[in-house]
Amino acid sequence: MQLLWTYIVSGLTTAAIYAIAATGLVLTYTTTGVFNFAHGGVGMMAAFTYWQMRFGWHWPAPVALVLVLFVLAPLFGALLELVMMRRLDGTSDTTKLVVTLALMLATIGAATWIWNPNEARPIRKFWENSVVTVFGVRLPWHQVIALILAAVVAVALRLLLTRVRLGVAMRACVDDRALASLNGARQSRVAMASWAIGTSLAALAGILIAPTLNLSQLPLTLLIINAYAAAMIGRLRSLPMTFVGAIILGVSTDLLKGYADRISSWTSIDSKFLSGFYQSWPIVVLFLVLLLLPQNRLRSHTATRNREYIVKPTWPGTGLFVGIIVGGAIMLSYVLPKADLFSLNKMWGLGIIGLSMIPLVGYSGHISLCQLSLAGVGMVVMHHMGAHGNPIALVWAAVVAGIVGFIVALPSLRLSGIYLALSTAAFAVLMDRWIFVLPKWKLFGYSFDLFNGGNLNIVKTRLFGMRLTGYRSFFVFASVAFALVVMVVVLIRRSTYGQRLIALKDSPAACATLCMNPKITRLSVFTISAAIAGFGGAIYGQAMQSVTPQSLDFVAGLSILMVMVIGGLTSPGAALFMGMFLGSPFVANVAGKVVPSFSQLQTVLVGLVGIGLGKNPNGFIPSDIRPNWNIFLKHRAALGAVLVAFVGLWILRRADVFDNWVFAWCCLGLLALAPVVLRIITKEPFPPRREPGAEVPKLSVPVDQLGLTGPVSDEDARTLDQMLALPSVSG
C-alpha cells in the first residue's frame, strides 16, 4: 500500500509537468488554430538555455529562471507569432503542421549544434537533497515544486482567462476571430500573447523535466511530446480536461514503471521485452486517445482558397527524366572514386522512401510521419530473407511493409490533419523505441530476432546470377530501382486512381456522394505507399550495409519529409533532390569546408527552409524548376544538344582533361544556363515564378494600411472576406 502511494504521488509530480506543457499547447492551439508540434523542441531549447546560464556560466538560479521564463521564452514565442505563425492564417492544416514540424527540426538541430551532445551536462534539481514527508511519503522538494507550480499555472490561467480583458479576448478569438476584431480587439496582440504564454509554459516544463534525465536534445524533446497525449485527452480545447489527462498519463506511467516486475511475473513476459513499452507508454496513450476521439463528420471544404497544385507529368517527360537518371548514374559510376560512390549509394534508397510520400502525402494529403519506420520494416525483412542475396526478398520487403502499413492505417482511417500526423508519429516512436530494440524472442516455436540485437546486416542482392557487390554495379542497380518507382508514381498520378486520390484530398464529402468509399481508398493508398517505403528501405539498407535503430528514429524520418516538402511533395524530382541532399557526401563536403559542424547545420537549414514554406506550399521543383525546363519538351533538338553536351563533358572527364570538381561545376552550370540560353535564342518568354491562381492568399499590404496607399483591389477584398470568414455572397 505504501508502495502504491509512493508511485501515485511521484506520478502526480510527473503529471504536474505534463500538465504545464500540455496547457501551453492547448492555449496556443485554441486561440490561434496552430497545433505547435515544436512545443517539445522549444521546451528543450529553454532547458538548455537555463543550463547554460545556471551551470555553464554559474549565474544564480533565480536570475536564470527569470530570464528564461519571463524574458527569453515569451520573447521567442512572440517572435514566432510575428514572423511565422501570422503568415499561416488561411493556409491548409497540412501547411501549418509542416511549418511547426520544421520548427521542431530546427530547434533540435540548433540545440545539437550549439551544445555538443557528446558532453555530459549535469543539471541539478532544485534543493536537491531536501525531502518533505507528505502522507507518509518522502517527497523531494523538486517534486513538491513541480506540484505547486502546476497549481499556480492552473490558477493563474484561470484568472487571466476570466478576469483580464486580454484573456477574455483570447477566449473570444477562440469563438469568433472576425467578430473579435469587429469589436476592436487586435487579433495580432491576442495571438502574440498566447504564443508568449504558451512558450513560457513549454520552457517551464522543459526546465522541470530536464533533471529527471540527462540533458540531451532528442530524449528531452520527446519527453515533452509525451504531454501531447494529455492535451489530446483535453481534446485540445478544455484546460481542466487537459489537467485530468495529465494526471491519468503521469500516474499510469509511474505505476507501470513501479510495478514492472510484478507485471512481468504476472504475464510471464520477461521485463526486457517490456521496458521499451513502458518507455513509450505515453505514446501508446496518445495513440489510444486518438483512436477514441469521436468520429468526425466527413470534412468538406474549408474557407481557405486552394493555392496548391499538382503537376501532371507526361510520359515523354518522365521517360526523359528516368533516362537521365539511369544514364547519369552509369556515367557517374565511371568517374567517381569508390569511396564517394559508396556514400552516394544511399541516395537512391532514400529517394525511393521519398517517392513513397508522393501518393500518400502529396496526392491524397495524408501526413504520415512513419515512412522511415516502414522502410525499417523493409530492412528487417531484407536482413532475414535476403541473407543470401535472394532478389525475391525485395518483393517481400514491399509486401510485409505494405501489410504493416495497412495495419497502421486501419485504426487511423478516420483521422486526418494533425490527428493523423500524431498517430503516425506515435507509431514511428513506438517502432524505434520498442519494436526495433526488442531482444530475441520465441513465439509458437519460431524464434524472432528483429533487429539482430541492435545491428542489422544487410547483404546486397543477387540479380541474374550476379552479386551486386561492386560499387559500380550496385549504384546503377539502385538507380534503376529508383527510376522504376518513379514510373510507378507517375503511373498513379496519370491513372484514374490518382485522380481519385487527389479528389479525396480536395473534398472527401463530394467523393462520398459520388460512390467512392473514402475509407477503402485511404487504406489502399496507405498500403501502396508503405510498400514503396518498404522497398526503398530494402535498397537503402543494402547501401548502408549495417543499420542501427537510431538511424531510423523519428527525427531522421522528419528530415526526409521536410526536404521532400521543400522540393515539392508532388514531384518525383523532389525525391531525387532529397536523396542527394540527405544521402550524398557532396553537400556535406562542400559546405563542410565553410562550416565545420555542417551535419547539425544541415538539420537547422532544412528546418529553416521548411518554416518559410507558408509562402510557397508547392515546393520549389514544381513552382520554379519545372516551368523553367518545360521549354525543352517543345524544342527537342535543343534537348538533344544539351544531352550531347553532358556526354561530351563526361568523355572529357574520362580522358582526364579535368578533375571531378570541374566536371561537377560544368554540369551544374549547364543545368542552370541551358533553359536561359534557349529562351534567349527562341525569344520565348520566361515563365512567371508562380502559376496564376496559385497566389498566396495574403493581403498586398497589412490590413490596417489597406486602402490607405491605394484603392482596395478585388483580390484583397476577397482575401479579406476569407480572413473575416464572411460568407461569400450567393449571386
Added chain:
Amino acid sequence: MGDALLELRGVRAGYGGIEVVHGVDLVVERGQVFGVLGPNGAGKTTLMKVAAALHPPTAGDVIVAGRRVNGATPDQLARAGLCLVPEGRGIFPNLSVRENLWMNTYAGASMADVEAAAYAQFPRLKDRRNQTAGTLSGGEQQMLALARAVATRPAVLLLDELSMGLAPQLVEHLYDAVVAIARQGVSILVVEQFAKTVLGAASQAAIMVGGRIVKVGTPAELEDELSAAYLGGH
C-alpha cells in the same frame, strides 16, 4: 438631404467578374430605420459589406456623415461610428454575457457604461449576465449582439438579417429596440429577407431584386410589389 448619415451613390459590386449589385442609390436619414428587402441572392449582403467597407465597390461612392469614405478600412469606419451586426449571431458563445459586453469596451466606453446601456435596453440580459452566451435563447443572443450597437453609440448601424431563425414575437421585440435606438439619432440600415419582419419598424424601405433597387417608398407603398418580387408571377 443634409442630415443623411449614410448615403450610397451608384454602387456597383461583384465577385470575380460577376456583378451582383448593379448600381444602387439610397439615403438613410438621421434617426431613420431604412429597410432593404428582397429574396436571397438579391445582393443585399454584398451591399451591406460595401457599406461597411468589407467589400470594395467597382463603382459608386459610400458617404458616411457627409464624408466620402471609399477606400477606408473596416476598423477605420468602425472607429468613425459605423457598426455592423453581421448575419448570424454576433456573439461569442463560450463567453458569459458579461464577458461579451466586456469585449465591447474596446471601442472606448467603460465597462460600467456599456453594462448600464445594455441592461437598460435589454433588462433580460442583466438577469443572465453570468450565463454562458451560447446557452441563451436565439432571441437573447440577438439582443446581446444588438447590445453592442447600443453600448458603443454608433452614428450608423447596419443590421444584416437580424430576424434570421427567430420566432415572430421575438423579432417584434428586437425591432422595438431598433426603433428605440433610431430615436436616439442613429441612422439604421436593415437588410432582411422577410418583408414581415421589418415593415413594421422601418420608416422607409426599398425592394431589391437581382442586384437592383426596384422600388423605394414607405412600407405601405411597397405592398403591391412584394408578392411579385418574392414569389414571381402575379
Added chain:
Amino acid sequence: MALLDIQGVCVRFGGLMAVDTVTLSAERGKVTGLIGPNGAGKTTTFNVITGLQQPTKGRVLIDGEEVNHLAPHKRARRGMARTFQRLELFGVLTARENVMAAASMSARYRDSKESPAVVADRLLERVGITEVADVPAGRLPTGQGRLVELARALATKPRLLLLDEPASGQDDAETQHFAGLLRQLADEGMAVLLVEHDMGLVMSVCDYLYVLDFGRLLAEGSPDEVRHHPDVLAAYLGREYQ
C-alpha cells in the same frame, strides 16, 4: 411509389431544431422544388438525404426501402447524386478530370461501357462548358464551377439528383439554358430535387414545391398553389397578408 421519401426527419444542433419533422418525396420524371429562407434547413435536409448528416429522428427511404443506416457512398451507389451550395470541386483537377474522377469512382455501380474520358467529354458538352474542360476547376468562376459539379453528379448516372442552389452565380442566359437542361433530365426519368433562391427558375421549372421555414414544412403544392398559399405569403410578406 416515389423514388425518394423522407418521413418525419428531425435534426437537432444543440438547442436548435434545424429540421423539424419534415416529410417530403421526390418522384421520377419530376422536378421537385424545396424553397425557404436562409437557415430554413434546406441544405441540412440534403445532408440528411445523402447521409452526410445523421437525422435525430425520422427515416429516409429510396424505392420504399430505408437507407438510414447506409453510408453516403452506399447511398450514392443506389443512384443518388448531388451538388453543393458551397462548391465542393476537386480544385486541382481540371474540369474534365473532375468528371472523369466521378465516372471512375462510380464505374462499377452503373451499367455503362463508356470509358471515363468519353463520359466526361459527353457531359461537359451537355452542360455546355467544353471550352473550359482543361482549366483546373478551382480557378473557374462560381457559375461554371456549379456546372462542373452538375456534370460530375451526372457522371454517376443518378436516378435521383439533388441540386443545392445550382443557379447562383450564373447570369440570366446561363440560368435559361440551365432550366432547359433540368427539364430534359426530368423528362429522361430522373427525379430532381432542387433547392434554389431564384424564384423565376423555381416557378418555371418545378412540378411540385415544398416550402420550409424554421426547419418546418410550411406548405406544399404546385407552384401556383404555393404562390397563393396564405401561410407562405404571411411568412414571406408579413402578418397583414393573412
